Amino acid sequence: MTLAFEEVRLTLPHIELAAHLYGPADGEPVIALHGWLDNANSFARLAPRLEGVRIVALDFAGHGHSAHRPVGAGYALWDYVHDVLQVAEQFGWQRFSLLGHSMGAIVSVMxxxxxxxxxxxxxxxDGLIPYTGEADTAPQKLAEALTAQMALAGKRKPVYAAFERAVEARMRGVGAVSREAAELLAQRGLMPVAGGYTWRTDxxxxxxxxxxxxxxHAMAxxxxxxxxxQLVLAEQGMLAAQPSLAALLADTPIDVRRVPGGHHLHLDDEAGAQRVADCFKPFLLAP
Structure with a gap:
C-alpha cells in the first residue's frame, strides 16, 4: 500500500483544517470527505489508486488534526458544507468534484x-442523505439535544492504556471496520494523554x-x-440495510454500483479499495 501524500494545514477565514494532498498538482480537482468520527486516513488505501486526480482529503472540523469549532458553536451539516466551499476557494477551484464517504457523502450531496x-x-x-425527522418529532429532538449539551461538561472521553486497546474499540464502533482500517484511523485520530491514549475528536x-x-428537505x-x-453501495453496508433505499433512489439519475463489502469497504482491505477505485477512476476522469 502506497501512502505518499503531502500533509498541509489550511487557514480558512473561520477555522484551520488539516488535509492530505494526493496526486499531481494539475490533476482533476477533487475534495475527499470522510465519515463521522473518522479522519483523512479514511482515503489512505483509495486515494493512491486514483492516478491523475488531485485529491484534497480533509480532516473535517473537530476530527483528526483539524481545529475544533469555538465554544458555543456546533457541528451542523451545513457548517461542514461551508467549510468545504472555503477549501475550494483557497485552492482557487471554481469547479471541482467531491468524493464522499458516509457523512462526507451527505455533505457532498448538500x-x-x-x-x-x-x-x-x-x-x-455508502451515503446519500442524513437521518431525517418529521415536524412532529422536532420538539423532542431539541429537548434531547439541549439535555445532552447541558451534561457535556461532565462527559469524559475514554482513555486506553495501549494503542491496541483503542484500535480494538474502533473495530467495534459505529460502522465496524477491519483491524487494518482501525489502525489507520487510530494513527491519525489518537493523541497521548495521562494514562494512555484518547481520541482527538471534539x-x-x-x-x-x-x-x-x-x-x-433532504430529497430536495x-x-x-x-x-x-456515482454511488458505490456496499452490499453489507449501512445504506443497503435501509428499507427506504429503493424509494430514495427511484426517479434519480444516480449510477449505483453494488460492491461487496461493509460500510468502510474502501478502507477495510486492498481488494475493497481496488473495487471502489475501479468504479471511481474512470468516472472522475471522464471528459
Missing part, C-alpha cells in the same frame, strides 16, 4: 444540490442533532443535483 454550478461530479461511498461531535431535515438536495453522480 453542497452539490445547493450550488450545482460549482460541482463537476459526485463520487459517493466531544461535541457525539451530541444529538437539535434539528433534523425532513425527508422532503438530491433532486437538484445537476452533475453526474
Amino acid at each position: 453542497l452539490a444540490g445547493a450550488l450545482p454550478e460549482r460541482v463537476t461530479r459526485l463520487a459517493l461511498i 466531544n461535541r461531535l457525539t451530541l444529538p442533532s437539535p434539528l433534523r431535515l425532513t425527508q422532503a 438536495f438530491v433532486r437538484r443535483l445537476a452533475c453526474p453522480v
Whole structure:
C-alpha cells in the first residue's frame, strides 16, 4: 500500500483544517470527505489508486488534526458544507468534484444540490442523505439535544492504556471496520494523554442533532443535483440495510454500483479499495 501524500494545514477565514494532498498538482480537482468520527486516513488505501486526480482529503472540523469549532458553536451539516466551499476557494477551484464517504457523502450531496454550478461530479461511498425527522418529532429532538449539551461538561472521553486497546474499540464502533482500517484511523485520530491514549475528536461531535431535515428537505438536495453522480453501495453496508433505499433512489439519475463489502469497504482491505477505485477512476476522469 502506497501512502505518499503531502500533509498541509489550511487557514480558512473561520477555522484551520488539516488535509492530505494526493496526486499531481494539475490533476482533476477533487475534495475527499470522510465519515463521522473518522479522519483523512479514511482515503489512505483509495486515494493512491486514483492516478491523475488531485485529491484534497480533509480532516473535517473537530476530527483528526483539524481545529475544533469555538465554544458555543456546533457541528451542523451545513457548517461542514461551508467549510468545504472555503477549501475550494483557497485552492482557487471554481469547479471541482467531491468524493464522499458516509457523512462526507451527505455533505457532498448538500453542497452539490445547493450550488450545482460549482460541482463537476459526485463520487459517493455508502451515503446519500442524513437521518431525517418529521415536524412532529422536532420538539423532542431539541429537548434531547439541549439535555445532552447541558451534561457535556461532565462527559469524559475514554482513555486506553495501549494503542491496541483503542484500535480494538474502533473495530467495534459505529460502522465496524477491519483491524487494518482501525489502525489507520487510530494513527491519525489518537493523541497521548495521562494514562494512555484518547481520541482527538471534539466531544461535541457525539451530541444529538437539535434539528433534523425532513425527508422532503433532504430529497430536495438530491433532486437538484445537476452533475453526474456515482454511488458505490456496499452490499453489507449501512445504506443497503435501509428499507427506504429503493424509494430514495427511484426517479434519480444516480449510477449505483453494488460492491461487496461493509460500510468502510474502501478502507477495510486492498481488494475493497481496488473495487471502489475501479468504479471511481474512470468516472472522475471522464471528459
